[in-house]
Amino acid sequence: MFLRYFLFEPFGITITLSDFGYALLVLATVCLTAAGNVINDIYDVETDQINKPEHVLVGKSISEQSAYTLFIILNVIAVGIGFYLSNIIGKPGFSALFISISAILYIYASYLKRTVLVGNLVISLLVAFVIIVVAIYDLMPAITPQNKAVQTLIFGLMLDYAVFAFAVNLIREMVKDQQDVKGDHNSGIQTLPIILGKTRTNKVIFSVTALLIIGLIYYLYTYMFQNQVAVLYVLFLILGPLLYVLIKIWNADTKHDYRKLSGILKLVMLFGVISMAFYQFML
Incomplete structure (x- = not known):
């Protein structure tokens, strides 16, 4: 929803889907995410019984068959x-995206x-897909010669955020691997x-975190430096927490250390998405 109300509406972007379609x-997207969590829980029962026994659901709260x-x-x-929306926008072939993601989620959990x-790279790409799918269904079909410049600009911003989401999630996946190493x-x-x-x-x-920080500093200086509020926001709520992760990860060792860093990276992702609100004051 952030994409539509923080990027599309402020710039008068031509969109394809109605509010109902969106x-x-x-x-x-929520159903695919939930399906991924379910199949992951099915295949992770043995691992979760060691890493987080209090969160094991399959075999306790729900049977494996029901899952x-x-x-x-x-x-x-x-x-x-996905099939319905693909036909609505006149691109029935796009429905293959949802079929492919469904298959990938199963292959990821099982192999x-x-x-x-x-596995870390695949799940991070799927996180980035959540942003890209909006561009595919709501933005791209509405591109015309008359609006191509502004539509392309917003599409570029969405790609930037997809890369950011990929990088942050990749770091978090590696941190979680550290946390769950025993199981x-x-x-x-x-x-x-x-x-x-x-x-x-x-x-x-x-x-990897250092590379992300360098990339964000370059992005901040190049595209957001003229807006003081945006600069302060990114410095304190995105770069600051990432610098904390950078410092603490060097000597992190316990499960508690990694759990704390994973939580901080979740917040970085959230604050990164919210930062979309600043572009209406900069472009």
């Missing part, structure tokens, strides 16, 4: 909505998650901490 797109049924229902809803770094090891899941060790993985996380 709500359906949000619902489809599979819920996974199928959520995917059917998401794919059905890719056990492959070092590949992952017992379940035969190959993650960076298991392959490289916790100390070296901390250094990898440090390096």
